[in-house]
Amino acid sequence: MAIERYNPRRTEARWQRVWDEREVFKAIDEDPRPKYYVLEMFPYPSGKIHIGHGRNYVMGDVVARYKRAKGFNVLHPMGWDAFGLPAENAAIERGIHPKGWTYDNIAAMREQLKLLGLSLDWSRELATCDPAYYSRQQKLFVKMFEAGLVERRTSLVNWDPVDNTVLANEQVVDGRGWRSGAVVEKRELAQWFFKITDFADDLLDAIGTLDQWPDKVRLMQRNWIGRSEGLKFSFDLVDGEGVQMEENLTVFTTRHDTIFGASFCAVSPDHPLAKDLGARNEEIAQFRRDCAALGTSEEAIERAEKRGVATGLYAVHPFTGARLPVYVANFVLMGYGEGAIFGCPAHDQRDLDFARKYGLPVLPVVAPKDEPDLEVGDEAFTDTEGDAVRLVNSEFLDGLSVPDAKEEIARRMEASGRAERKVNYRLRDWGISRQRYWGCPIPMVHCDHCGIVPVPEDQLPILLPDDATFDRPGNPLDHHPTWKDVSCPKCGGAARRETDTMDTFVDSSWYFARFASPAADDVVDSALMDAWLPVDQYIGGVEHAVLHLLYSRFFTRAMGRVGFGAIREPFKGLFTQGMITHETYRDPDGRWLFPEDVERQADGSVIVKATGLPAKVGAPEKMSKSKRNVVSPETILETFGVDAARWFMLSDTPPERDSEWTESGVEGAWRFTQRVWRLVGQVIELVPEKIAQPAEFGDEALALRRVAHKTIAAVSEDIEQLRFNRAIARVHEAVNAWGDQVAKLHGAPGPDMAYALREMAETVVRVSAPMVPHLAEEAWEALGGEGLLALAPWPQAEAALLVEDEIVLPVQVNGKRRDELRVAADADQETVEKAALELDAVKRALGDRPVRKIIVVPGRIVNVVG
């Protein structure tokens, strides 16, 4: 066979067609093989993808192809996270309907993804904006409502004034909307909530079972849920004249041990008491307005100055009867605990800052054992360590440890009926109302007679109207002339539809379950859900470490509660991959340039192609359209082929880290594909037919076989651990050994070498197949492999070839390497010691010092101590 250049364009198209026609990647329900579900976080169809988007799909594809070869029934589906604001913005800015815009984008991106040669089961494809999907979501919503997991209530919300919508806390980043970047305001609105806090403890505890998740993500979820155990209790209040008031003041604390150090109380500006007083007191009213205006902006947080206004009221200390001034303070949050605190300045930095500013007493009540007269300056003393600190200045608590003091206070206050133990979470319920068109309509009706009524199942789905208009701010569903007019499902009277749609995070909280039964008439087919789930390997960006993953874990529980599936956790294994980055380029005027607009000169400098002027080169950053540092897949695929792109994306950098896209890197990957193809051709020329395994192997042939089998073992191990960069290095090593051997041959190889060469060719092709599937399939065919490689089992390493019978032992003298020793692998200690001492380098290094000790670590090292 003549050695031809490998032509990726022709080959890739051909095999993609064959795989497609033979439905090679279809996941089969009710199959005897063990199942394996691998899933990459599904994309938002924003239009065209750049090569940086491909990395996580390629990683998932390597796993899918590997597991398939390992004998698993693999489910590897793809879908579209298709609701969301950009579609609506396109409608507003360019007059394109969100539906058309979205489906066009999906079609374009599907074509692009197909070019990557992913082994996906496209028959399960879904789009969240498809009524077939969101109608089931509405049904699930109603079931959750009936199960008490959905609530409507008025609350302070994060209002994005640019997108004109409500944002969840998680969607506010540094006081700004996560998508619009606008400074978020606080507003009070009636909203729909999922009661995720009902599951707070379970979501927290079960993190312990997620042993195939990155520690980092588990920690982030723990911190996000933020469980803390404390005490809720109330103070009696008196006015300025000392007259007892009707109300009292309930606070939450985790440091009830410090109650004797309390010197003030403070309530949030949004606390009912503050509102009440604000109605009568202009100073407090003004302060409340100031705080609201400051909102949650980054600036406010950075300034973080503790401020407050005295209310003129006093809280009565439950043990001493002392009167503690009550303030309205900006650093007390209404959303956490009771929105009110007692301040113990000596042991809390915030309280201390506040006390110093307003001249309040600072009395230490916890002190190190050996320093009972602790003085507190500008730093609060926050140690609580079991034995090292003791209570002081605290009457009956003196001398107790912090935990004992907490227990004693809790016991006494509970007994007097003014306190209860309480667990608080940082996690809040999930507000899902969005004042938007392009989302899943919330299937509820507002009736003046019956109140809020869920839409009965037989009246679902509530479809979005196609004739919405986008020419003014606010919610198009609300503006629609007729859509919201309905009759009440209960009394039949005139009523209004809910015009809020759901947060798009709802859509992505159960899609992985829908993939198990994409055609199910019900929300899901529970039997199939339980058969396919959990997802064995989920792959996506770390930016979803909290939001999406926590919501999905909640949904899995909620679905279980309303009768869908019985799994506990949706994602058994999680992998967070790094981004692909690229250098940025700007022309002398500072405008961003695409990589193809610049050229690198021989001296390494970069010039603007159009003008010849020097370009400003910026550090590698995540590929983004706005900075134009993107590379389109089409360009790469036409030049180098998708296998080279896949190979490069997986090389060099560990998959969890960001990886820089470079032209020279892809070229290197392309050289690799060419080299393998060439070597395969050479082997076929040297050994045209498959030959039987000879009984005897010479040293060289045996050595080559050893490399092949060690490569199988190493690559398998690396792929199992998702260490793709290492797997690729191992394949390179094998190819180097293979190429060296081919170059060394003079004349026709003997039967042993002929066998070893073919074995090596097949091995390299098979173990690199998950990474470069098209090249591998083509080479497999050329080598006369049976059937499709995509369906072939994974090669097995022969154990006998993994162990050497002769090994090289490094020899150290006093811990420094001096020489090495070739010995039989099973050589005994005495033989090794003797041989080591014979070495010239060892004698030289020892000089005239006597040998004091020889350490022999079998199979590892020899160290002569002199």
Added chain:
RNA sequence: GCGGACGUGGCGGAACAGGUAGACGCAAGGGACUUAAAAUCCCUCGGGGACUCCCCGUGCGGGUUCGAUUCCCGCCGUCCGCACCA
């Protein structure tokens, strides 16, 4: 501020579980082949020296050990998450 991760050649990175530091790739330099170029192949590639040999070297300073990139203590630096959560 709190929590976490990480610091290895010119670059990306490797090094099982304390045992030859720098695998593999990229870049660079030299050579072969060619009329020439591309492609390919061979060699060099942490620093230094008296260069078949020796010294230094995994952010810095200590420690444990026969032996430390790996373990411990203390610094310095970078990145990430949370950010008034009582």
